[in-house]
Amino acid sequence: MTTLDIRPLDAREATEPTPYRWRWPALFVILAGSVMELLDATVTNIAGPTMQADLGGGTSMIQWLGVAYTLAMTAGLLTGGRLGDIVGRKRMFLIGAAGFVVGSLFCAVAVSPETIIAARVIQGLFGAAMVPQGLGMMKEMFPPKELQAAFGAFGPIMGLSAIGGPILAGWLVDADFFGTGWRMIFLINLPIGLLAVLAAVKFLPATRPTRSLKLDLPGALLASLGSLMIVFPLVQGREHDWPAWTFVMMAGSVAVFAFFGWYESRKNSRGGDPLIAPSLFRKRTFIGGMFTGTIYFAAFSGFGLVFNLYTQLGLGYTPLKAGLAGVPLSVGMIIGMGAMQAVRRHGRRVLHAGAAIMTVGVVALLLLLGPEVGPWQLAPALLVTGLGSGLIMGPYFEIALAGVEPHETGSASGTLTALQQVGAALGVALLGTVFFGAMGGDPTAAARSTFWVVAGMVALTFLVGFLLPRQAREDADPVH
Structure with a gap:
């Protein structure tokens, strides 16, 4: 028997709010911002040698x-989401x-290593102000039955961005439109x-700011x-x-992080709003998630x-050919993340399988390296490496968040996202240093090492993945 809803219209609207009218166009705006940021996070991997040859520097x-x-990006992410809550998400998205x-324009007109690096800092800071606002706005715009589709x-x-980004960067550098060369990878951001x-x-x-934060x-x-x-x-x-100062500086970072932990704990005990909930650091599973993510993202980004x-300095590929050579890695990663959906019930085992598969792919690749190797010879090993990487990344956030309390989820998710960026920076720094330190005129040997x-x-x-919970939490967010 069908029951009619005889409540007054005003009462029904009070309990069933009308979805935001422009939610789907707004979703595409949010996606456009995320894509623009994602592309610029990786384009310099392709264009870097050309930029260094033009601008100089070591x-x-x-x-x-x-x-x-x-x-x-890390520094900005730690505050960008909170600023959106304080001053309004739409306003912060527009500022970002x-x-x-503006940062992209500064990159495009840079004339020295110092100016391009400063411009990249500007890009990262404003990107961090823009990207975190999307998730909060999506949760406000979409009713529950549409939210999963939006995510x-x-x-x-x-x-598509992961596949197309390197190809686009390589094509723009090689095409040299209007004599702009590598600068076009940043100029394209303007329109x-x-x-x-x-x-x-x-x-x-328009979102209502939360002034209490x-x-x-x-x-x-x-x-x-x-x-x-x-x-x-x-x-x-x-x-x-x-020199000695490099080791003193790295040792000093430990003291800074220790002071950071003390400061956050003290702020929390006084009723303030700490950047990271201190209780998270008393959870073994969350600390395991921090280490697992940092090591993995360092390995993947540095790789x-x-x-x-290696493809440009060792094999003499053009930027476009180098971008195309890396496509199997991205394709494998997409396949891995898709396959993860079918086996996600196995929880931590999926992540462990991904790490094993990725290790096999990397070892296979380094055994194939040589001065005459072609893209098609490298493709199978890259595909396997990407497949394993996708099986790691797919379940990582859900599993790492499984051991935290519901009221800690926001702080934990923000911390893991920031550590993703820290890991990426560490990987580029560490593995780039290993590569250049081992090169000695032989890029193949350096890449193999x-x-x-x-x-x-x-x-x-x-x-380290054994420190993670065995299963993801059922109410974990679908996007992190």
Whole structure:
């Protein structure tokens, strides 16, 4: 028997709010911002050698192109989401998108290593102000029955970006439109970013700020300083023959992180809003998740940089050919993340299987390396490496968050996302340094030595993964 809803219309609207009218166009605006940020996070892996040849500087500049961006992104992510809650998510998205466009322009007109690195910092900071706002707005715009479909749009779009980004970067560098060369990889952001800003003004919903929250700026500065004190000597130490200050600086980072932990605990005990919930550091499973993610993202990001350096410096590929050569890695990763959906009930075992498969792929690849190897010979090993990587990344966040309490989820998710960026910066710094330090005129030998380190890091990911919970929590967010 069908029951009629005889409540007054006003009462029904009070309990069943009308979905936001422009939610689907707004979703595409959010996706456009995420794609723009994702592409710029990786384009310098392809364009780095060309940029270094044009702007000068040592080989460490190639590392700094990625490290400066990811460290700035880390610093911004620690505060970007909170600023969205304080001043409004739409406002922060607009500030972030506009600033990202300005940073892209500064990158395009850079005339020295110092100016391009400073511009990359600007890009990273404003990208971090833009990207975190999307998830909060999506949860506000979409009713529960549509939210999963909205989240589902991220997978294909991000997958296409992972494949198309290196190809686009290589094509733009090789095409040399209007004599711009590598600068076009940043100039292309200007029309895209300006359209995103105009569309955001029209379609994004205005959100009500939460004035009760406060920004933990000292905590963010301490965490950023500790990260920089590790990464800076790793990148610069090799070119200066590892002077004593590099080791003092890395040791000092431990003291900074210890002080950061004390500061956050003290702030929490006084009723403040700490950047990271101190209770998280008393959970073995969460600490295991921190180490697992940091090691994995370091291995994967550093691997991507070194592979692109090897194909261009060792095999003489053009930027476009180098981008195309890396496509099997991205394809394998998409397949792995798709396959994970069918086996996710196995929880931590999926991550362990991914680490084992990725290790096999990396070892197979390094055994294939040679001065005459072609892209088709490398493709199977890259596909296997990507497959394993997708099986690691797919369940990682859900499993790492399984051991935290519901009220800690926001802080835990933000911490893991920031550590993803820290891991990426560490990987580029560490593995880039291993590659350039071992090169000695033979990029093939340098790549082979570096990939052995990558294989060891992925194997370590497998071992540390035993600290993670066996299963993901059922109510974990579908996007992190």
